[in-house]
Amino acid sequence: MIIALLTDFGLSDGFVGSVKGVIKTINPSADIIDISHNVNSFDILEGALILKASYSYFPKGTIFTVVVDPGVGSKRDAIIVKTKDYFFVAPDNGILSLALKNEKIEKIINIQNEKFFLPRDNNTFHGRDIFAPVSAYISKGVPVELFGKEKNEILKIDIPRPEIKNGKIYGKIIKFDKFGNGITNIEDIPSFKTGEVKGIKIEKLANSFLEGEKEKLNIIKGSFGFYELFVPLGSAKEIFKLKKEVEVVIQT
Incomplete structure (x- = not known):
């Protein structure tokens, strides 16, 4: 199964490599594709635009792991969104909202089950410690319901209309x-x-x-x-x- 990564991590600090290493450790057969890691730092709207422009060109069943997360470590939710054709794993900060306008949402899960997290002593790298392992377990067929409780909606951002x-x-x-x-x-x-x-x-x-x-x-x-x-x-x-x-x- 394909896991497509979109982040603002850049390529100079090893963050992307750590995320890929976690995924491959859990599921060695995962097929990882990079959409981009050069989203401007903390720019949720830019990440949302890139995801909207690219996701529909991927095969059905693709898992999109999207991490532009200025609120990492705060009370913002981490979510899985299952649609008719795809899975999205991301912070609930609006970054999925533009892409999901075109999708039929089947379930939204608030990720809470720490059984699927990496052991950690800080809250600064949820991309590695939460989003990567959760995406890997989904790629192995773990039902999304096991990751947490269902919720009704996601945070939305909109592009101002002309x-x-x-x-x-x-x-x-x-x-x-x-x-x-x-x-x-x-x-x-x-x-x-x-x-x-x-x-x-x-x-x-x-x-x-x-x-x-x-x-x-x-x-x-x-x-x-x-x-x-x-x-x-x-x-x-x-x-x-x-x-x-x-x-x-x-x-x-």
């Missing part, structure tokens, strides 16, 4: 990808006349990255499901000094 008035769409940048493209919260542009970001003109609504105006700011429907600002073969973030939360205005 405002539409007087023929204009008012959105904002919510994330940057590795290439410096600015992903906005705009999901639909029915027509495009022009646009601007902090006084910088958006030159073109393009169908491919190379179709955009060179060294200019352009916009395209991206793989996250949102429109994103880009510069062909360049970083819109660096070239135009863009930041998250900056307003994006589209004239339709």
Whole structure:
């Protein structure tokens, strides 16, 4: 069974290796796939966006172990969500909510049974001590009901919706990808006349990255499901000094 990992652990400190070691110790046949370990530290929304954009491309039965956990060691719940096609193991901090909008939830379990945890003398690494072993035991066929008590709902986060008035769409940048493209919260542009970001003109609504105006700011429907600002073969973030939360205005 596949266990897919998504975290903000990075790759420099050995955290990811420890998590994989725990999983393989419990279930040597587990097939571990890395979605990403470069989510910005503590950025729950970014983790939620990456999960939403990627999870549906995995085979049915995949276990998603998602750990972006600024509340580690606090009273926040650790949860398993079983849907029709997948399992999700994560802190209950909203990181699953965008992906689960598209899923039929069958059960939500508050993880409480310490029989399935690693022995520990601190509360700073639940990714290794709780989420990794629980995911491994699920991959071995342990029923989710044995991990704790059922609960009715998960914590939800939402992406603010753009405002539409007087023929204009008012959105904002919510994330940057590795290439410096600015992903906005705009999901639909029915027509495009022009646009601007902090006084910088958006030159073109393009169908491919190379179709955009060179060294200019352009916009395209991206793989996250949102429109994103880009510069062909360049970083819109660096070239135009863009930041998250900056307003994006589209004239339709």
